[in-house]
Amino acid sequence: MDSSVSQNTALGNEMPVVARRRRYTRRDKLRIRVEANRRVRYEEWSALAHREEVYPCILKRWQEWRKLM
Numbered sequence: 001m002d003s004s005v006s007q008n009t010a011l012g013n014e015m016p017v018v019a020r021r022r023r024y025t026r027r028d029k030l031r032i033r034v035e036a037n038r039r040v041r042y043e044e045w046s047a048l049a050h051r052e053e054v055y056p057c058i059l060k061r062w063q064e065w066r067k068l069m
Helices: 026-038 042-051 056-068
Strands: none
Touching: 026 042, 026 056, 042 056
16 A cells, blocks of 8 residues: 555545444334334343444334334
8 A cells, every 4th residue: 555645535535434323214213213122131132233334222212212102
């Protein structure tokens, strides 16, 4: 790799590497929420959040939104 390329760029491109947020479809949110409702212990719930790559606070927010609807 060229030494003149800064470490903040992607493989020689001049565009900086930027993290992108993951977007969840309604189907994904419903599937994850249904599975979260089956979890009893916090460890199981946390493991689900980790596996689905979503923060536990987001799961809680999705559930609160669902109650409002």
